[in-house]
Amino acid sequence: MMESPPSQPPRPARDVTQHVGYLLKRAQAALRSAMDKVLREHGLTVPQYATLELLALHPGMSNADLARATFVTRQSGNVVLRGLQEAGLITRPSTADHGRARPAHLTEEGHTRLAAVQAAVYAIEERMVGAIPPQRIAALLTDLDRIAGALEK
Secondary structure, three states: OOOOOOOOOOOOOOOHHHOHHHHHHHHHHHHHHHHHHHHHOOOOOHHHHHHHHHHHHOOOOOHHHHHHHOOOOHHHHHHHHHHHHHOOOEEOOOOOOOOOOOOOEEOHHHHHHHHHHHHHHHHHHHHHHHOOOHHHHHHHHHHHHHHHHHHHO
């Protein structure tokens, strides 16, 4: 039985650190680290912050919808929501009106905490985007969306 030759990467690279996937992961890890640092100062985690942002835009989202949108499992999403509720940042009814969904809403304190941390998080995005020539931002966003779409199929 003949061994097949090793597969070649889809684009030339000196080593794995030059592959698209590696560079995307490096950028994601750097973003996560920067966000963890500023969010810790406000007593929040990245999933908690993302949940607050989403609820500010879309009040009443369910745990399942929030989990999907924040890239965590339903179980983890429920832990995030419970923590935010215990901190007084969101409210949820104790029982569902119908089905199992219990819509979440920001409290006044949730809006206040979100506003306090947004400037720091947006400054991180500004630093990140500032490293790219402005005329290339739209193409980058399109390319990142295409990459995600190709992998979600």
